[in-house]
Amino acid sequence: MSLIRMSSPHVYKANSTANVMRLVLLATLPGITALTVFFGWGTLIQIVWAALLAVAFEAAILKLRRRPLGFYLSDGSAIVTALLLAVAIPPFAPWWVTAVGVFVAIVIAKHLYGGLGQNPFNPAMVAYALLLISFPVEMTRWTSPFVLNGEGWPVASFMDTLGAIFGSVEHIWYDSFTGATPLDELRHRGGLTTEETWRQSLVLSQGIGAWHAVSAAWFMGGIFLLYRKIITWHAPISMLLALAVCATLFYGFDPDSYADPFFHLSTGATMLAAFFIITDPVSSATSNRGRIIFGASIGVLIFIIRTWGNYPDGVAFAVLLLNLAAPFIDLYSQPRSYGHSRANKGRGGKA
Template identity: 50%
Template sequence: MPRAEAALGPDPRIQRAMGLVLLATLPGILVLLWLYGWGTLITLLLANLTALSCEAVLLKLRRRALPSALLDGSALVSATLLALALPPYSPWWLTLIATAFAMVFGKHLYGGMGKNPFNPAMLGYALVLLSFPVQMNQWPAPHTLGLFAGLQQIFGFADLTDLAGSALPDAWSQATALDVLRVNNRLTIDELFASHEAFGWAGGRGAELVNLAFLLGGLFLLQRRVYSWHAPLGMLGGLFVMSLLFWNGSGSDSHGSPLFQLFSGASMLGAFFIVTEPISGASSARGRLLFGVGVGVLTYVIRTWGGYPDGLAFAVLLLNLAVPALDRYGQAHTQQATT
């Protein structure tokens, strides 16, 4: 990079947008901290430190100016979104692998920020989900682990149970509501909500509050015009319509109500923080709308009939492949409308 370019420093518009996105994640982070304790914070710190370290090394290898590229905030946003999608007490090495893969193969392999065809956070998440399914399905029951037990779970410190004064709970991990519903063939929806601890008032226990928090952050970003409404509305609309079409009331073969689908898993995080990623998403307004609809439809299909409880990452990556076609369609429609 020329010295004059390096002296310019990071683009203030990019810094502002990334800063607002990080700020908008705070309600969700606070709810996750309240529900799951220190694990969320530790995973966030690990992911961000790994992302910044990888970013610095890769920029150095590519002979790019460190201040202008490292401080634009894109690495922090990708790492934060990835950490929020991971189970709060993921082993340290899993967070490191997911984040490093996201930085190398999701961003710098294609030339860095502005050139990545895939969403980096979802690429890292998909890798560890396929490679380490057991660890990726160990979600803790709310309010079960303290600091010392959490450190033991993340770093494998065997002696921390003595410091904490109690052993690690035998049944701290539980299936999510989406996972329970996907394999259920006996109980009605009403019976599941009444009897299973994974279910809350409308969706997964605790997941409703997390989704509401990310909804609040997303509305803040819409109000600040960080992005347009097309992709979020498209995803939530696609998920809502699919769940309405295949909703079978409270029967044992039901896949949950539209409200359940919207407030379980990573629905709001996906709608307002993942599908709105501008580089790997469509550029035209119509393309962004169709991109969101496609993600919502595929997320429901994978949740309901696929092998994974929440298919958001796979849905996003598949739609990333369709972005060129979506852009061509959107641009052609715009040209027709102006002639």
């Protein structure tokens, strides 16, 4: 009789990378719904387009790297990357912007570094930052809220949106649907105080609810992920806390020049970043303590870039900067192991 011989353990939790990715996709549903409801079909179209491209690029590059397609494609990580990029770029961005973005994300930021698990930077954020720098016009032309049901706002149908994205409709047409985001408004307010800006801006005074709703939806998705133990609380909570603390300090000190903490937490990509971007395990810090440091640093950086930087939202840059610092954080945030009085620090070993 000859039986199988292998190392313990002999049982495994029914759990797989593909499963993790599926749950992440599931958790993005509220956010996608909210985006679609308030900002039109553009987001959905971008997601589908980006996902198709991502799978195609992934397949091509796997072919080039001579890896079995089925085995690697089935982990679903490419689709998650595409989705996170698609929800971050403006709903009316032209098709080639998305295409360039997905190419950069999958081919350059992921596979050139060795594929899943080896990429030092969050692929979606690399792509986003690159697009933001390369195509500032297209990337800052966000849609006005409530494009699906007017009440004083312009309305765009599905086919029109599709046409706009794939270039069959004149620019002038969809110019009427686009507007600044709340962060844009606040960033480019000239010499006005915060309160004056609020009163003057249509987006801020009437449309802010849409952004709040979208943030709430991402937050819901995040709670779901926490509940399913896909992510840990450390990074998101510390990031949100750090952002809130910074905002409170400055707002309390000078309410005229700075936005209130709730505004910071509920607009832009804050919630998306907190639960879906910085929790990307590959490019973030490893240990719980490391994640707290990682998240908090991103929170502070987001506030700094938003307040004093050149770009209205700083999530992508903050995340990329901290991705860079993650290995270093790992070295100095090892947990204290059982039976040790202190945690180890540094790399250990030679060189």
